[in-house]
Amino acid sequence: MSARTKARKRALDMLYQADVRGESVLAIVAAEAKRAAGEPDRAASWLYAREIVDGVTDHRDEIDELIMSYAQGWTLERMPNVDRALLRLAAWEILFNDEVPTAVAIDEAVELAKEYSTDDSGRFVNGVLGRIADHARA
Numbered sequence: 001m002s003a004r005t006k007a008r009k010r011a012l013d014m015l016y017q018a019d020v021r022g023e024s025v026l027a028i029v030a031a032e033a034k035r036a037a038g039e040p041d042r043a044a045s046w047l048y049a050r051e052i053v054d055g056v057t058d059h060r061d062e063i064d065e066l067i068m069s070y071a072q073g074w075t076l077e078r079m080p081n082v083d084r085a086l087l088r089l090a091a092w093e094i095l096f097n098d099e100v101p102t103a104v105a106i107d108e109a110v111e112l113a114k115e116y117s118t119d120d121s122g123r124f125v126n127g128v129l130g131r132i133a134d135h136a137r138a
Helices: 003-021 025-037 040-058 060-070 081-096 102-116 121-137
Strands: none
Touching: 003 025, 003 040, 003 081, 003 102, 025 040, 040 060, 040 081, 060 081, 060 121, 081 102, 081 121, 102 121
16 A cells, blocks of 8 residues: 555544544644654655645635535535545545646545445545546636
């Protein structure tokens, strides 16, 4: 598993935890930073995970607006928590990280959805992110 794949999983964990627990993302990130400092082998994935979480936090309103626009018939509150976190994570990569090809961001999010969410989540995440990618290209 690549360092970026691990970082996406860690970022997903942090975004999910903050959402489910109703805690601030900053508190979750601080706890994870403390844990990462004690585990040097996780340093490579930690830096990118932190970049993702910070990026999602900084652009959350814009990201959420796009997700709501393209998730036809679904509100953010109605989505499974994992799907919501994955959509935010991948939307940030698509919109704000030029180093990650759009296809990679979508594929990684779809794979995480298949692994950690509902049977229909892979298709749902793929569809919403495809529309966000089309928006980003326009």
